[in-house]
Amino acid sequence: MPPRPRARTYDPAKTRAAVTAQLEHVRDAVRGLGEEQLAAPTRLGDWTVRELVAHLSMAVGAVGRHLERPAPPAPEVTATGWVAATAALGGDIDDDTRSLAASAAPAELLDRAAARFAELLPQAPGDRLLAARVGAMRLDDFLVTRCVELVVHTDDLAAALGTTLPYDRQALATATRLLADALAAKAPGGSVEVRVPPYAVVQCVEGPRHTRGTPPNVVETAPLTWIRLATGRLDWSEAVEEADVTASGERADLAPHLPLLA
Template sequence: VAGRTVRFDPVRLRTDYAQAGRALIGATAAVPPQAWDAPGLGEWTVRDLVGHAGRSFVTVSDYLASGAGRAVELDHAFDYGRALALVAADPTAVTERGRAAGRALGDDPVASLRTLFEQATADIAAHGDDAPCATLAGVMRLADFLPSRIFELVVHTDDLRRALDLPGEAPVGARVVALAFAAGLAGEGERYAAALRGLTGRAPLPAGYSVV
C-alpha cells in the first residue's frame, strides 16, 4: 500500500512487547486451579486461550529461526494483515492450534508460559530490528512483526480477564500499539468507515465486524 505514514518506534516496541508479555503472565498466574477447563473464548477453554496467547511468544522465536538469512518480502507491520486473513479463512485450524498449544503448557501452565516468554525476549534481544522473520504472511523485519504480537497479547490477555472476571489493565504503551495496529488494518480495508463511525460514536459497529 503506497503512502503509509504510520510507523512504530522499534526501540519502544521491544519494551511494549515485554510489558504485554508480563501482563499475560500476570493474568495467567491469577487463574484459579479449577478454572483451566472453564470456558475461555468461543470453543476454547481457558487453557486453550492461554495456549493460543502464548503463541505470541513461540512465533517470535520460531519465525526468527526460520527466517535467518532470508530476504525480506514485506515492508510494513500492516502487511501482517494478510496472515490474519489467511487464519480467519480456516477457523478450525486456529481452534486446534490453540488446543494443542494449551496441552503443551503441561501441568504448570504459568511456568511453561514464562519459559516461552523468556525465550522470546532473549531472541529479540539477540537480533536487530531488521532481522528477518518468516511469518505466515511472508518474510518481514522483526520490527515490523512485533506490532502484531503486541496486538495479540493485549487482545487475548483482555479475553482471559473477561472470561474469569480478573482485575488488571493492559500497559499503556502496549494498548496504544494494539489499537494503532487494529486501526491501521481497518483503515486499509474496505470497511474503514464503519470503524471510524464506531470509534467516534456516529454509529454502532455492524454485527460481527472485526478487523481480523
C-alpha cells in the same frame, strides 16, 4: 482512487518494551490459577482458559521460533497486511494451540516463551526477516502484531475470569493504531473520520473527502471498545445502541467493514 494513507511508523524500542510489559501482566494473571479457572469457558469458541493461555504463549513464542530459523529472502507482508491475512489461518492456529495446551502447564508455557523472548530479542536487528505464517515480515513489524495479540487476548482472559486486568499503555496504543490503520486499508477513502482517543485518528470509506472544519461523518470510541469491534468481540449495532460508540453522519456506519481480525 482515494489517496493511500502514509504508513505509520512505530518506535522499535517502545514496541519491544510493550511486548515484554504486557506479557508480564499476563503471566501475573495466570500464576496461581486453579484447575477450575483454567477449565472455564472463553468467548473464543470452545477454547477454555487453558487453550487461551497456550495461544498467548504461542503468539510470543513465535518470535523466538522464527528467529531460530533461516531468514526468508524478502519481505512479503507489513504489520497492517498481517491483520487481513490472519483470518485465513484459524484452523492451523486452533490445532497448534490445542496441541501446545496439552503439552505443559499454562504458567510454564508462558515462562518458556518469556525466557526465550528475553534471550533472543536483544541480539536481533529490527530489519531481520521472519518466516511468519502469513508471509515474510520484518521483526519490528512482527513485534507490532504481538502487541495486538497480547492486548486482544488479555481482554479475552479478563472476560473469561470475570476480572479486570492491566494494560501496558504502549501496547494498548500500538494495538489500537494498527487496527485503525487496518480499517483505513480495508475501506480506503476520506469520508469518515474514526477517532479512538488518545491513540488514533484515521480517515476511511469512499465518498466526499473532508478537508476542513468539522467532518460530516465521525465515529468515536474508546480503545478497548474499538479493539473489541475490530476483532468481532463486540457487535457494531450493539455498541452504538449502548452508546459505547458515537457515530454521526449518513456514512458513519462501519458495520460493513467489521470485524477486521477474528
